[in-house]
Amino acid sequence: MRIVVMPGDDIGPEITAVTMTMLEAVNRAYALGLRFETIEVGMASHRKCGHTIPEAAVQAALDADGVILGPCGMTLYPPREEGGINVPGTIRKRLELYANLRPARSRPGVPDARPGLDVLIVRENTEGFYADRNMHLGIAEFMPTEDMAIAVRKVTARQCNRISRVAFEWARKRRRKVTAVHKANVLHISDGLFLREGRLRGDCAERQCRDGGRLMELDGSGSIVRILAENLPSPNAMEVGPDGMLYFPVMTANEIWRVDPDSKVHSEPQRVACDLGVPDAVKFDAEGFIVSTQVASGQVLRVDPRSGSQTVLAQLTPGLDNLTFAAGRLFVSNFTGEITEILAGGDTSTVVPGGLNWPLDLAVGDDGNLYVADGTYFYVVRADGSLETVGMLFSPGYPGFVRGLAATGPGEFVVTTSGGQLARYRPGANETDYLATDFDQLYGVATGPGDTVVFAELGTGRVLALRSGSVETLASSLCDPVGVAFGPDGNPLVAESGAGRVVRLSGSSAETVADGLRRPQGILVVDSQLYVVDAGAKEVIAFDLNSKERHTIASGLPVGAPPGVEPKPLKGMPPFSGPQGPFAGIAAGRDGTLYVSADGDGSVLALRRVGT
Numbered sequence: 001m002r003i004v005v006m007p008g009d010d011i012g013p014e015i016t017a018v019t020m021t022m023l024e025a026v027n028r029a030y031a032l033g034l035r036f037e038t039i040e041v042g043m044a045s046h047r048k049c050g051h052t053i054p055e056a057a058v059q060a061a062l063d064a065d066g067v068i069l070g071p072c073g074m075t076l077y078p079p080r081e082e083g084g085i086n087v088p089g090t091i092r093k094r095l096e097l098y099a100n101l102r103p104a105r106s107r108p109g110v111p112d113a114r115p116g117l118d119v120l121i122v123r124e125n126t127e128g129f130y131a132d133r134n135m136h137l138g139i140a141e142f143m144p145t146e147d148m149a150i151a152v153r154k155v156t157a158r159q160c161n162r163i164s165r166v167a168f169e170w171a172r173k174r175r176r177k178v179t180a181v182h183k184a185n186v187l188h189i190s191d192g193l194f195l196r197e198g199r200l201r202g203d204c205a206e207r208q209c210r211d212g213g214r215l216m217e218l219d220g221s222g223s224i225v226r227i228l229a230e231n232l233p234s235p236n237a238m239e240v241g242p243d244g245m246l247y248f249p250v251m252t253a254n255e256i257w258r259v260d261p262d263s264k265v266h267s268e269p270q271r272v273a274c275d276l277g278v279p280d281a282v283k284f285d286a287e288g289f290i291v292s293t294q295v296a297s298g299q300v301l302r303v304d305p306r307s308g309s310q311t312v313l314a315q316l317t318p319g320l321d322n323l324t325f326a327a328g329r330l331f332v333s334n335f336t337g338e339i340t341e342i343l344a345g346g347d348t349s350t351v352v353p354g355g356l357n358w359p360l361d362l363a364v365g366d367d368g369n370l371y372v373a374d375g376t377y378f379y380v381v382r383a384d385g386s387l388e389t390v391g392m393l394f395s396p397g398y399p400g401f402v403r404g405l406a407a408t409g410p411g412e413f414v415v416t417t418s419g420g421q422l423a424r425y426r427p428g429a430n431e432t433d434y435l436a437t438d439f440d441q442l443y444g445v446a447t448g449p450g451d452t453v454v455f456a457e458l459g460t461g462r463v464l465a466l467r468s469g470s471v472e473t474l475a476s477s478l479c480d481p482v483g484v485a486f487g488p489d490g491n492p493l494v495a496e497s498g499a500g501r502v503v504r505l506s507g508s509s510a511e512t513v514a515d516g517l518r519r520p521q522g523i524l525v526v527d528s529q530l531y532v533v534d535a536g537a538k539e540v541i542a543f544d545l546n547s548k549e550r551h552t553i554a555s556g557l558p559v560g561a562p563p564g565v566e567p568k569p570l571k572g573m574p575p576f577s578g579p580q581g582p583f584a585g586i587a588a589g590r591d592g593t594l595y596v597s598a599d600g601d602g603s604v605l606a607l608r609r610v611g612t
């Protein structure tokens with residue numbers, strides 16, 4: 001493990017020397033294999049090269065496994081235009097060290113103002129009034145006149161969400177309490193945005209359908225009045241029965257439970273029915289029987305709440321989502337968007353046809369058929385254009401909510417999931433092998449020379465490679481990487497969506513191959529042609545990798561978010577489906593047809609040359 005040591009300024013070298021003495025002793029004692037490389041920054045660097053933190057020092061930090069940075073007082077730094085650059089600010093910005101964790105505890109025997117204090121302050125490091133790092137170009141403070149100085153404060157939803165996520169993740173490990181420190185009474189817009197994102201993250205942390213879920217009574221403002229039940233195995237859509245009890249499906253347990261909502265003391269839930277088809281919603285009919293949709297089996301069941309006995313009202317396609325009664329008629333919805341009326345005798349009538357939910361990546365399989373990753377569903381497109389379900393979220397061996405997709409052999413695919421997993425999926429055998437896990441918002445995936453698998457991790461700005469069972473970082477600090485492919489030379493190409501460009505990764509460098517794009521997502525290489533789905537421009541663009549010529553081959557496509565809507569990528573919500581994300585994939589058929597995920601309207605488009 002390679003550690004870069006930057007002693008800093010003022011008391012920095014003194015503190016760093018003591019730190020190194022300790023680390024070197026530990027390294028020797030435990031044979032940790034740590035390798036230290038000292039790189040001068042601050043005034044020591046400025047005296048040699050005229051810059052307090054040259055690009056070579058930043059690159060060394062990016063390439064290292066860890067960085068030890070001593071304090072940099074900056075009291076002697078020259079002006080910025082003369083090379084006096086804020087060293088900690090630069091490191092934090094370039095390495096995306098956006099979360100500053102500052103624990104504070106009172107200690108026995110040490111005088112303190114607050115005995116028993118134990119808090120963790122989570123501070124955002126890259127925005128706000130940090131004038132030296134919160135702008136893309138230049139700095140965020142200036143003087144219009146000699147006696148006036150103005151500073152610009154920057155607050156974005158993305159960074160507020162990220163820092164809130166870190167706070168809630170740490171709160172789960174500690175006392176499960178988060179306090180937001182703000183000045184929204186004065187800074188209505190900027191701190192208002194901060195509070196909005198923090199509350200959204202808090203709602204996701206405590207009120208989603210998940211293992212360890214809770215049933216809560218809320219008041220009109222959304223505040224929790226009391227907890228009816230907790231540590232539940234994925235409770236979902238609930239209903240008060242004729243007996244006044246609150247009935248709810250518990251999906252992971254595959255049962256329906258009930259609890260007394262008026263009990264003044266905590267009461268244990270009672271089991272009503274078991275051995276179902278993964279219930280996800282309950283309602284009551286006019287005769288007081290439970291009617292429940294089964295997401296895994298596709299059945300609509302009628303359940304006697306007294307005995308738990310079951311009757312099948314209808315058999316539909318798996319993926320049932322909810323139900324309602326209207327004027328005595330029963331309607332059921334599906335993840336595909338289909339709405340079906342349940343008639344007498346098990347008959348059904350389609351009210352609204354279903355379709356693709358949110359197609360993400362595409363791949364042409366070894367059999368020449370087109371496969372579609374539609375999140376909850378995995379489809380094959382038959383010759384007549386019809387969709388056939390190959391797998392879905394509740395099929396045996398399904399890897400999870402699928403985002404990225406690449407064909408690797410007969411009946412075999414490598415996929416990425418919303419749960420942050422890279423997996424090898426064999427739908428015919430109902431098998432999934434997880435190759436690597438615990439990533440932050442995975443999207444595109446591609447296979448290359450020597451069975452190398454390359455995949456994009458949007459949440460951290462990294463592109464990673466899996467080789468011989470080991471994961472390595474090919475690039476970091478990219479701006480929203482999503483689509484990946486391999487060029488003719490065997491080097492990975494990456495759609496850097498936030499930067500509006502496609503880059504080639506070679507060694508530790510990222511070389512721009514195509515720029516001037518608005519929001520590139522899915523990319524594909526066929527011979528010397530690079531095809532890019534530009535969701536921002538709603539176009540598919542072809543780049544000749546040899547001649548560098550560029551032309552638009554399709555425009556006005558239903559890809560990407562509607563005008564005025566800024567996509568908000570989110571993590572998944574295991575163990576069930578995760579949110580869709582900003583990714584329109586592209587694939588090529590054997591006859592040269594280009595297929596594009598039109599995520600804007602839930603379809604897959606076929607682009608063919610005129611006359612073919």
